[in-house]
Amino acid sequence: MFHLQIIGAVLALVSTTVLSGEKPHNDSLNGLKCVMNGLDTANSDQIISYKGGQVHTCCANCKSELEKMIDSKQVPVEVAVRANHMLVATGQFRQSKCPLTGGPAKVSVTVQGAEVKVCCQNCTKKVKAAEGSDRLALLFSEAAFEKAGYTMPGLWYIFYIESDESNRKALAEAISDKTRLFNRHNGSDQYSTYRILNGPRSGTFVRGFGPRIWADFDNPANAIQTITPDLDKEEVRYWRDHVRPLAKSQGNPELWQTIHAASYYGLGKETVRRFVRNRFWKMKPGMYKRLEAHFSQFSDAMRAAKIPLNRMVFRLESGGDFMTYSEAVFFDNWADYGLIPKVIDVFDELHGEGAWEMFLKEGSQIMQNNTPVLTEFWEYDEGMSSVDLSD
Numbered sequence: 001m002f003h004l005q006i007i008g009a010v011l012a013l014v015s016t017t018v019l020s021g022e023k024p025h026n027d028s029l030n031g032l033k034c035v036m037n038g039l040d041t042a043n044s045d046q047i048i049s050y051k052g053g054q055v056h057t058c059c060a061n062c063k064s065e066l067e068k069m070i071d072s073k074q075v076p077v078e079v080a081v082r083a084n085h086m087l088v089a090t091g092q093f094r095q096s097k098c099p100l101t102g103g104p105a106k107v108s109v110t111v112q113g114a115e116v117k118v119c120c121q122n123c124t125k126k127v128k129a130a131e132g133s134d135r136l137a138l139l140f141s142e143a144a145f146e147k148a149g150y151t152m153p154g155l156w157y158i159f160y161i162e163s164d165e166s167n168r169k170a171l172a173e174a175i176s177d178k179t180r181l182f183n184r185h186n187g188s189d190q191y192s193t194y195r196i197l198n199g200p201r202s203g204t205f206v207r208g209f210g211p212r213i214w215a216d217f218d219n220p221a222n223a224i225q226t227i228t229p230d231l232d233k234e235e236v237r238y239w240r241d242h243v244r245p246l247a248k249s250q251g252n253p254e255l256w257q258t259i260h261a262a263s264y265y266g267l268g269k270e271t272v273r274r275f276v277r278n279r280f281w282k283m284k285p286g287m288y289k290r291l292e293a294h295f296s297q298f299s300d301a302m303r304a305a306k307i308p309l310n311r312m313v314f315r316l317e318s319g320g321d322f323m324t325y326s327e328a329v330f331f332d333n334w335a336d337y338g339l340i341p342k343v344i345d346v347f348d349e350l351h352g353e354g355a356w357e358m359f360l361k362e363g364s365q366i367m368q369n370n371t372p373v374l375t376e377f378w379e380y381d382e383g384m385s386s387v388d389l390s391d
Contacts, residue, residue, distance in 0.1 A: 029041075029042045029044055029056060029090070030089075032056070032113060033058075034056070034057045034058035034062055034082075035056065035066065035082040036057050036058070036065060036082075037058065037062065038133075040058035040059075041058060042056035042057060043057065043058055044056060046059060046060065046063045047063075048067055048070070049261065050070065051083075051087065051152075052152055052260030053087045053092040054090075054092065055083045055086045056086065066079070077137075077141070077142075080141075081136050081140045082140075084140040084141075084142070084150070085111070085112065085139075088115075088116065088150065089114035093152055094150065094151065094152075094213055095116065095117060095148040095149055096148070096149035096151070096213060096214075096215035097119075097148050097149045098119035098120075098123060098147075098148065099116065099140075099144035099145070099147055100118055100123045100126060100127075100138070100139075100144065101119050102147045102148075103119035103120070104119050105118070106118070106120070107121065107123070109124055109127050109128075111127070111135055111136065114140075116139050116148075149215070152211075152258070153210070153211035153213050153216075154213075154260060155212040155213065155214065155216075155317070156208055156210035156256045156257075157210060157225070157254075158206065158207075158253065159206075159207060159250065159251060159253040160205065160206045160207070160250070160252075161175075161207060161247050161249075162247065162248045163203070163204075163246065163247055163248050165203065167246055168203060171246040171247060172205070172381070172384060174242050174243045175193060175205065175207070175243055176383040177242070178235075178238055179191060179193075179383075179384055179385065181238070182234075182235045182238065188222070188386070189222050189224050189235070190209060190386040191208065191209050191384075191385060191386050192207070192209070192380065192385045192386065192387065193207045194207075194378040194380055194381060195378065195379050196376055196377075196378055197378060197379055198376060199376045205381075205384065207384070209225050211258065212225075222235075252319060253319060254317075254318065254320060255317040255318040256315065256316055256317060256326065257315045257316075258313070259292055259313040259314065261296055262295035262299055262313040263310075263312045264300075264303055264307075264310065264311045265310050266302060266306065266307050266308050266309050266311075267309060267310050267331075267332075268310075272385075272388075273380065274333075274380050275330070275331050275332070275334075275377060275379055276328050276329065276330050276377070276378045277328070277331075277375065277378075278326055278327070278328050278329075278374075278375070279327045279328075279375045280324060280325070280326050280327075280373070280374045281325060281367050281368070281373045282321060282325070282367065282371050283323045283325055283367060283368065284323075284368055287365075287366045290366055291325065294359070294363060295327070297351060297355075298343065298347075298359070299311055299313075300350060300351075305339075305342045305343050305345070307336075307339050308331075308336045308339070309329055309330060309331045309339070310331075311327065311328070311329050311330075312327075312328045313325065313327055313328075314326040314327075323368065
């Protein structure tokens with residue numbers, strides 16, 4: 001991976017909160033209403049997976065009913081509208097186009113806590129003219145949701161930096177200086193940096209940003225965090241002059257895509273975690289759906305066991321073998337990491353007798369044979385990153 005490991009690690013780091021230090025998901029519901037009845041206040045403990053994100057109901061009964069609707073693919077129109085609205089209001093989904101026309105998203109309007117951008121003043125007038133549930137339907141119907149190109153930010157841009165042991169400290173100090181000068185104030189590009197703790201790449205630094213949607217690469221805030229950065233920017237020149245000369249090698253950037261439906265957030269989505277364990281393997285061709293279901297089973301068991309960890313699954317989009325996947329587990333202390341075996345205890349109880357054995361067999365059917373499974377630990381470095389662990 002980018003070697004696989006590198007990217008994965010980063011991914012990991014990213015996912016938890018974000019390589020960029022951004023906060024992709026607002027766990028506070030801020031008075032949002034139950035997606036089932038639209039009247040009672042949503043309960044943050046009543047969580048339902050929807051379109052790869054999370055929506056909330058007011059009670060266990062509503063949760064159960066919604067889960068049945070989702071399983072049967074018979075979600076009523078009004079419920080889908082409220083669920084789509086919640087995905088946007090909590091910051092889980094972002095748009096790339098106007099939900100009314102499909103044109104450029106330029107003019108902001110706020111509807112019941114959700115900020116939406118439309119293309120023009122005419123669309124703004126249409127939104128303001130609609131009232132109540134009609135306004136929600138105008139912006140968050142399935143058709144409008146699709147037209148706006150809503151998607152969950154989940155793209156991570158990663159690169160790794162190798163150095164000789166003799167100048168590793170100097171390289172770390174140079175990266176820290178650059179980060180302090182350019183990447184720690186409001187409005188600046190945010191980065192996260194990890195150190196690989198063990199394995200053949202021990203001591204290598206991993207740096208990256210995310211999460212992003214594809215449209216972000218068209219109009220990056222500072223013309224740097226994109227596929228083709230502006231090489232004349234002062235920040236780029238500073239890195240070239242003060243950091244790059246200390247590195248033994250740097251490059252082979254990769255793009256990774258989060259598989260949201262297969263991930264689990266026992267620690268929440270908004271905070272950076274100190275450690276990450278990464279595993280990388282390659283899938284057999286044509287096994288994507290089976291792989292996603294396979295990973296989701298394990299995450300469901302982690303959720304049932306209430307394991308205080310985050311687990312993210314990623315697919316390599318660009319920069320290497322498209323069949324490559326990464327599983328990243330984020331945690332703050334080793335004692336919590338040691339709780340993972342508890343998942344096995346609840347797996348059969350959750351998925352049925354013999355489910356764990358079938359899970360292991362399915363893994364052997366999905367993954368490529370005779371390819372190494374890379375496993376490494378990484379540690380977040382505050383000095384070289386935009387966000388402190390205490391933030």
